[in-house]
Amino acid sequence: MNVLELKNVxxxxxxxxxxxxxxxxxxxxxxxxxxxxSGCGKTTTLRIIAGFTSHDSGIVEISGKNVxxxxxxxRNVGLLFQxxxxxxxxxxxxxxxxxxxxxxxxxxxxxxxxxxxxSLVRMSGMEGRYPAxxxxxxxxxxxxxxxxxTDPQIVLLDEPLSALDAKLRVELRIELKEILRSVDxxxxxxxxxxxxxxxxxxxxxxxxxxxxVQRGTPxxxxxxxxxxxxxxxxxxxxxxxxxxRDRFTGGVSSYITSEGAEIRAKxxxxxxxxxxxxxxxxxxxxxxxxxxxxxxxxPERNVLTGVVFDVAPLGADVHVxxxxxxxxxxxxxRKNIDRIPAVVPGQSVRAVFAASDVLLFSDRR
Amino acid sequence: MFRNSGATLVFRTARVMGRRALFSKRHADxxxxxxxxxxxxxxxxxxxxxxxxxxxxxxxxxxxxxxxxPPSISxxxxxRFFHNAYLWxxxxxxxxxxxxxxxxxxxxxxxxxxxxxxxxxxxxxxxxTAFLAPLMLPGITIGFALVMVLSAVxxxxxxxxxxxxxxxxxxxxxxxxxxxxxxxxxxxLREAALILGANERQAFFTITLPLAKNSIAAGAIFxxxxxxxxxxxxxxxxxxxxxPLPVALVSLMRSSFDLTLAAAAVFLMGLTIVILIMxxxxxxxxxxxxxxxxxx
Numbered sequence: 051m052n053v054l055e056l057k058n059v060x061x062x063x064x065x066x067x068x069x070x071x072x073x074x075x076x077x078x079x080x081x082x083x084x085x086x087x088s089g090c091g092k093t094t095t096l097r098i099i100a101g102f103t104s105h106d107s108g109i110v111e112i113s114g115k116n117v118x119x120x121x122x123x124x125r126n127v128g129l130l131f132q133x134x135x136x137x138x139x140x141x142x143x144x145x146x147x148x149x150x151x152x153x154x155x156x157x158x159x160x161x162x163x164x165x166x167x168x169s170l171v172r173m174s175g176m177e178g179r180y181p182a183x184x185x186x187x188x189x190x191x192x193x194x195x196x197x198x199x200t201d202p203q204i205v206l207l208d209e210p211l212s213a214l215d216a217k218l219r220v221e222l223r224i225e226l227k228e229i230l231r232s233v234d235x236x237x238x239x240x241x242x243x244x245x246x247x248x249x250x251x252x253x254x255x256x257x258x259x260x261x262x263v264q265r266g267t268p269x270x271x272x273x274x275x276x277x278x279x280x281x282x283x284x285x286x287x288x289x290x291x292x293x294x295r296d297r298f299t300g301g302v303s304s305y306i307t308s309e310g311a312e313i314r315a316k317x318x319x320x321x322x323x324x325x326x327x328x329x330x331x332x333x334x335x336x337x338x339x340x341x342x343x344x345x346x347x348x349p350e351r352n353v354l355t356g357v358v359f360d361v362a363p364l365g366a367d368v369h370v371x372x373x374x375x376x377x378x379x380x381x382x383x384r385k386n387i388d389r390i391p392a393v394v395p396g397q398s399v400r401a402v403f404a405a406s407d408v409l410l411f412s413d414r415r
Numbered sequence: 416m417f418r419n420s421g422a423t424l425v426f427r428t429a430r431v432m433g434r435r436a437l438f439s440k441r442h443a444d445x446x447x448x449x450x451x452x453x454x455x456x457x458x459x460x461x462x463x464x465x466x467x468x469x470x471x472x473x474x475x476x477x478x479x480x481x482x483x484x485p486p487s488i489s490x491x492x493x494x495r496f497f498h499n500a501y502l503w504x505x506x507x508x509x510x511x512x513x514x515x516x517x518x519x520x521x522x523x524x525x526x527x528x529x530x531x532x533x534x535x536x537x538x539x540x541x542x543x544t545a546f547l548a549p550l551m552l553p554g555i556t557i558g559f560a561l562v563m564v565l566s567a568v569x570x571x572x573x574x575x576x577x578x579x580x581x582x583x584x585x586x587x588x589x590x591x592x593x594x595x596x597x598x599x600x601x602x603x604l605r606e607a608a609l610i611l612g613a614n615e616r617q618a619f620f621t622i623t624l625p626l627a628k629n630s631i632a633a634g635a636i637f638x639x640x641x642x643x644x645x646x647x648x649x650x651x652x653x654x655x656x657x658x659p660l661p662v663a664l665v666s667l668m669r670s671s672f673d674l675t676l677a678a679a680a681v682f683l684m685g686l687t688i689v690i691l692i693m694x695x696x697x698x699x700x701x702x703x704x705x706x707x708x709x710x711x
Contacts, residue, residue: 100610122609135607139625148621152612200612 053078053236059108068094070260081237083251091260096240101125128202132209134193136181142192143177149200167195187218207239244284256280278411281329288380290328302405309376315408325413332383334407338400350405358397473677492678505663513642516581520638524589532597547587554647562651573657580648589634596630
């Protein structure tokens with residue numbers, strides 16, 4: 051049974067189509083990430099589900115009931131605002147109790163429910179504090195407790211972690227996941243941050259220009275992006291534009307890039323002729339020093355020679371930028387523990403990657 | 416900022432004069448700080464001295480307007496003020512008028528500000544300007560214009576004419592102050608209330624109003640103060656039976672200049688202090704007049 055179902059929902063602002071025929075469903079207890087750049091319509095979609103914005107056409111159903119005409123307070127939707135939107139003149143306990151007061155929770159139950167919610171978000175003992183006395187992370191916990199206190203049918207999280215600093219973000223992300231799972235909340239996370247989307251969501255929906263481009267598990271989205279936009283938006287990538295030269299057996303075809311390099315790509319699809327965009331993830335590239343000697347030719351392997359331009363040791367990862375002939379730059383991400391080869395700027399290296407690691411996006415699409 | 420730029424200027428001058436070692440930047444800073452403090456002190460004295468003199472003179476025991484300071488203390492000028500058949504009714508009118516002006520202006524101003532704050536930006540700015548326009552007009556102009564209009568259609572009692580005149584200027588104050596308060600309230604707070612199950616009315620009374628309370632109160636103070644103080648508009652709209660205190664004081668000053676005026680002034684000051692203390696008890700004064708206005 052789907053808790054939420056959007057059928058062909060469209061919203062226009064004048065000539066601009068903000069949400070364009072979006073179909074979306076979510077099962078009970080699942081977490082769905084709505085990912086896209088700003089202006090892709092994800093926030094409008096969220097506001098339509100919440101009831102703040104009315105859609106022009108299509109159907110919005112919550113638990114099988116059409117809610118299109120209902121005001122926000124007539125639906126039972128929880129929303130965690132990006133700025134938390136805690137009421138500054140109310141205490142933590144009053145904030146959490148606010149929704150219960152209007153959602154008809156018996157007043158005898160409210161105090162124990164406040165306690166329960168605050169312990170869930172690990173904010174016990176903070177009942178009497180005001181939002182201004184809390185840190186960003188604490189405010190977010192209270193906001194989450196407030197949103198969950200009314201036991202909403204669906205919980206919407208608007209960029210839940212974007213206002214926090216990087217370290218806290220990772221901690222809270224894990225906690226957030228745990229809390230959502232423990233209350234079995236059906237959740238939609240709206241975000242432009244891929245890390246947030248991929249880590250929180252059981253499934254990820256990528257939106258662009260008001261449309262859904264791809265829906266899949268986080269692994270699918272990253273490993274098999276539906277099109278160039280998804281590949282570019284999710285994760286880092288190196289891009290080449292090339293034309294087919296000839297076709298090898300076993301589905302490997304050879305492309306000559308606009309810079310003149312040859313890249314072999316493996317693809318099960320038959321669209322292997324003509325022009326295409328080639329995408330190589332930086333972590334699938336290996337670095338081999340010139341001194342390591344000749345690499346045995348292999349039709350399923352690519353070898354590009356270049357000069358190390360920059361080495362950035364970022365803790366766990368090392369980002370190496372290699373300049374290929376024709377000034378093209380190639381980003382290579384290696385684990386720090388690999389350590390080998392220890393390259394320095396100016397050094398000649400070879401970038402090696404398998405033909406099967408090249409993502410292929412034909413121009414015809 | 417001011418200190419630095421000033422010091423730099425002095426420093427440069429010193430350098431041009433070739434006496435760099437004699438007049439260091441640090442000395443210039445210290446000198447400038449002293450100057451600023453002196454200016455602040457002088458300004459305070461300038462502002463407070465007349466008030467102090469008025470207070471002292473109001474308890475003068477002499478029966479005539481003598482030189483400062485008074486030889487002994489007596490409350491007889493106050494007694495005269497309270498029993499003055501001309502001034503005391505004027506005070507009544509003023510107080511009633513100020514209370515009525517405050518109540519009506521606060522109600523109108525709050526509602527208007529709420530409406531304005533929800534308009535789209537391209538409508539909001541011209542409408543705000545239109546509502547605040549009376550503040551740009553001299554009181555004389557407003558008073559004269561009102562006399563022309565109200566005497567042409569002579570249906571209002573004098574008190575309501577005065578009320579209308581005061582409202583024209585008081586309402587922009589309350590609108591302005593409420594708008595400032597509302598602009599500090601994030602839209603998401605209202606939305607949070609709605610998504611938590613409160614309807615629009617409940618969201619207004621539990622979230623918007625409590626958060627805008629301080630700026631509404633500040634607007635009310637301005638309205639009250641304006642109404643108690645206004646002379647120019649009232650001058651045009653008063654008649655022989657209904658006139659507010661400032662009008663009475665001015666005409667008394669012209670006819671017989673004595674220290675009843677000082678007593679009246681001190682009485683008004685005392686009243687203001689009482690009102691401010693009351694507000695402080697209810698709302699917290701620093702929050703009404705100070706930073707509270709700009710906080711969400």
